[in-house]
Amino acid sequence: MNKKLLLAGFMLAAVSMNISAQQKDGGISQKMLSEIKKSQSQGAADKALFNAIASNSINDLAKNFATAGELDTHFSVETKKQNIHDQKQSGRCWMFSGFNVIRGNFAAQSDSLKVDLSQDYLFFYDQLEKANLFLQGVIDCANKPMDDKRVQFFFKNPLNDGGTFCGVADLTEKYGVVPMSAMPETFSAENTSKMASLITTKLREYGLKLRKMVAEKKSKQAIQAEKTQMLGTVYHMLKLTLGEPVTEFTYAFKDKNGKSLEAKKYTPKEFFKLLTGKESLNGTFIMVMNDPRREYYKTYEVDFDRHTYDGHNWKYLNLPMDEIAKLAIASLKDGKKMYSSYDVGKFLDRKRGYCDVNNFDYGSLFSTTFPMNKAERIETFDSGSTHAMTLSAVDLDAQGNPLKWKVENSWGPSWGQGGCLIMTNEWFNEYMFRLVVDKKYVSEKLLKLADQKPVMVMPEDPLFGVDE
Numbered sequence: 349m350n351k352k353l354l355l356a357g358f359m360l361a362a363v364s365m366n367i368s369a370q371q372k373d374g375g376i377s378q379k380m381l382s383e384i385k386k387s388q389s390q391g392a393a394d395k396a397l398f399n400a401i402a403s404n405s406i407n408d409l410a411k412n413f414a415t416a417g418e419l420d421t422h423f424s425v426e427t428k429k430q431n432i433h434d435q436k437q438s439g440r441c442w443m444f445s446g447f448n449v450i451r452g453n454f455a456a457q458s459d460s461l462k463v464d465l466s467q468d469y470l471f472f473y474d475q476l477e478k479a480n481l482f483l484q485g486v487i488d489c490a491n492k493p494m495d496d497k498r499v500q501f502f503f504k505n506p507l508n509d510g511g512t513f514c515g516v517a518d519l520t521e522k523y524g525v526v527p528m529s530a531m532p533e534t535f536s537a538e539n540t541s542k543m544a545s546l547i548t549t550k551l552r553e554y555g556l557k558l559r560k561m562v563a564e565k566k567s568k569q570a571i572q573a574e575k576t577q578m579l580g581t582v583y584h585m586l587k588l589t590l591g592e593p594v595t596e597f598t599y600a601f602k603d604k605n606g607k608s609l610e611a612k613k614y615t616p617k618e619f620f621k622l623l624t625g626k627e628s629l630n631g632t633f634i635m636v637m638n639d640p641r642r643e644y645y646k647t648y649e650v651d652f653d654r655h656t657y658d659g660h661n662w663k664y665l666n667l668p669m670d671e672i673a674k675l676a677i678a679s680l681k682d683g684k685k686m687y688s689s690y691d692v693g694k695f696l697d698r699k700r701g702y703c704d705v706n707n708f709d710y711g712s713l714f715s716t717t718f719p720m721n722k723a724e725r726i727e728t729f730d731s732g733s734t735h736a737m738t739l740s741a742v743d744l745d746a747q748g749n750p751l752k753w754k755v756e757n758s759w760g761p762s763w764g765q766g767g768c769l770i771m772t773n774e775w776f777n778e779y780m781f782r783l784v785v786d787k788k789y790v791s792e793k794l795l796k797l798a799d800q801k802p803v804m805v806m807p808e809d810p811l812f813g814v815d816e
Contacts, residue, residue, distance in 0.1 A: 397713070401713075406710070406713070407708055409713055410708040410709050410712075410713045411697075411707065412706050412707060412708060412709050414706070415704055415706045415707055419700060419770060420743075420752070421765065421770065422743060423742065423752075423754055424742070424743050424744045425680045425681055425741060425742045425743070426680075426740065426741035426754070427452060427456070427683050427684065427685050427740045427741060428452065428456060428460070428683065430448065430452055430455060430462065430756070431462070431464060431761075432756060432757070432758070432760065432761040432766070432767030432768070433447075433464070433467075433760075434758065434759060434760035434761075435467075435538075435758040435759070436533075436538035436539060437539045438509050438537065438539070438540040439508065439510040439511075439540065439814070440467055440471060440509055440510075440511075440540075440758075440816075441510075441735050441736040441737070441758050442510065442511040442513065442515060442516065442687075442689075442736045442814070442815040442816075443467050443470060443471065443474070443511065443515070443516060444467060444738075444758035445513075445687045445688070445689075445736040445737055445738045445756075445758065445815075446513055446515075446516030446517075446736075447467065447516075447525075448685060448738035448756050448758075449684075449686065449687055449738060449784075450465065450525070450623055450624060451463050451464070451623070452684075452685040452738070452740075453624070453684060453685070454623045454624070456683045456684070457625075459603070459604070460603070461601045461602070461603060461604075461609075462602060462604070463527055463601065463623065464527060464528040465525050465526070465527060465528060466526045466529075466530060466531040466532065466533075467528075467533065467537065468532065468533050468534060468537040468590055468591065469523075469525070469526045469530070469531040469593050469594070469616070470519050470523065470525060471509070471537055471590065472586050472590045472592075473519055473522070473523045473593065474509075474511065474515060474519055474655055475544075475547070475586055475590075476579065476582060476583060476586060477522075477655055477656040477657070477659075478507050478508070478655060479506070479507060479547065479551055479579060479582045480575075480579055480656075481654070481655070481656065481657045482502055482506040482507065482551050482555065483554060483555065483558060483575050483578060484575070484657050485498075485502045485657075486499075486502055486555040486558050486559060487558050487562065487571060489502065490558065490559045490562035490563070491562065497808075501807065501808070502555070503552060506548050506551040506552060506555070507544055507547055507548045508814060509540045509544060509816070510813070510814030510815055510816040511655055511814050511815060512653065512662050512689075512782070512815055513633075513635065513687045513736075513784045514654055514655065514659065514661065514662050514663075515654070515655035515656075515659075516629070516687075517628065517629040517630045517633075517660065518630070518654065518655055518656050518660055519655060520620050520628075520629060521627065521628035521630060522656065523593070523617075524615065524616025524617035524618070524620040524621075525616055525619055525620045525623065526594055526597055526614075526616050527597070527599050527619070530597035530599065531591060531593065531594055534589065534590055534591055536589035536590060537589075537590055543585070543586075543590075546585065547582060547585055550581065550585070551582070554575075554578045557574070558571060558574065558575065558578075561574060593616075594616070595615065596613060596614070596615055597613070597614060598611050598612065598613050598614075599611065599612065599619070600612070630660065632786060632787060633784050633785060633786050633787060634664075634665060634784075634785060634787060634794070634795065634798045635662065635663060635664040635665070635782065635783070635784050636664055636665050636666075636667050636671075636672055636782075636783050636784075636785065637664040637665070637666055637667070637782050637783075637811075638666070638667060638668065638672055638722075638780065638781055639666050639723075639726065639811055640721075640722050640723040641723045641726055641727055641811075642666050643666065644668055645665070645666070645667065645797050646665075646666055646797075646800070646803060647663065647664070647666075647798055647799075647800050647801070647803070648663070648664055648666060648802055648803050648804075648805050649661050649662070649663040649664075649802035649803070649804055650662045650663075650805055650806075650809070650812045651804050651805070651806055651807060652807050653807050653812055662812070663802055664782070665794065665798040669776075669777045669780070671794075672780070673750055673776075675783065675785045675789055676688075676739055676742065676753075676783060676785070677742055677744070677748075677750065678789040679785050679786060679789045680739070680740075680741065680742050684786060684789075685738050685739060685740050685756070686738065686739040686783055686784055686785055687738065687739075687782075687783070687784040688736065688737060688738070688739040688755065688780065688782060688783045688784070689733040689734075689735060689736040689737070689780075689781050689782040689815045690703075690733065690734070690735055690737065690755075690771075690779050690780050690781060691731045691732060691733065691734050691735075691779040691781070692734060692735040692737070692769075692779070693734065693735075694731065694775075694778075694779050695707045695708055695775060695779075696769075698763075700764065701757075701763060701764020701765040701768060701769045701770060702764075702769070702770050702771070703769060703770070703771035703772065703775040703776075703779070704771070704772045704774070704775055705772070705778060722777075722778055726811050727810060728810075729810040731779065732781070732810050732812075732813055733781040733782055733811060733812075733813065733815060734813065734815065734816065735816060736782075737756060737757050737758070737769065738755055738756040738757075739753065739754075739755050739783070740754055740755060740756050740768070741753065741754035742754070749773075750773045750776070751772075751773055752770060752771060752772050752773060752776075753771050753773065753776050754768055754769070754770050754771075755769050755771070756768055757769050781811065782815075
């Protein structure tokens, strides 16, 4: 017999045996499929449900009529209202929320002087810094194989427009802020995907070149010079899509009646110091998180979860929700807004801007239950921090316990409750994750715990995606 035919026969037999083994041990066999089909109800109710679901939104059909009444919009503790902005088709919610805190605190301390800050300006430096973080990370890991987890981490996502409050703190310290009038939004700032994809492709190309230079034993100076040239190209692409950042500008504040005051010249760092009274936000706040999978009252740090190579990783104190609520209430009672983040898509009634775990009854619609708790949802990637918003109000009962909360969102003023979102306390406990609070509202005990040596966790953890 021809040896090639014999070999082919053996290979086909092996494949056939492998397929058979897969079906027998773990695949869907015909017998199993028959049992699955027999378990399905065949009544008129299922037919009617199919007809309804096939032609309508699942959320419309699962909407709980009992909770669809008029919303209670009263809040016993509420910070001053301010303009609501729109992040459009971008993942910059972390910056919008951080800026809401900065300008909200400024208005509270300056007899209601208002200012709108340029997201475009700081986003330019965010993208440039993230490009450098990628390139330097590739250099640092260049002696590891391409299938190494850390190397893959860098190449998988060289650039993104999401982030956390640590990015707001590090970037404003380094580059300051400017008013929106000094550097308004461009199309690519509001629609980031194409710009980001082109720069991402360029960065991956550059990453391979830097790995080759390290493998060829090029000098450190030569590699850094090459990286600087690469960043020059990235800078050029950002300049054409976002505009080149201003270094000096003239600006006149408006008072609470809309009257313009005397115009003055500022640099971005001078303007930041004027608004905050500080050189940097770093060191003025702590970040707390609710992660029921991990031990409470311990500090954790997410490696590589930062915006700048020389900046700060996201470090947080893990607390139960009742402790987080106490911190938030103390800040709100003093008129101070806070950066916070949530799994905002869960049980969200978008038309009303209302989050309630009883908004939708998916279980009854599909004749099943969804019993996972918060820890189980996190560890199975079913839930995690996805979107940052600015915590601005709380409604308390007679005993001082929270009933509901309100946040300023960044989806425009026509969305939800005048651009804001209301959430029940039950929803808040289930789907709120991150809070940034000024240290003045934190007890000495918690401050000491926040300063303990952190347990390092990896960015692949299901809870530590960037806020978008």
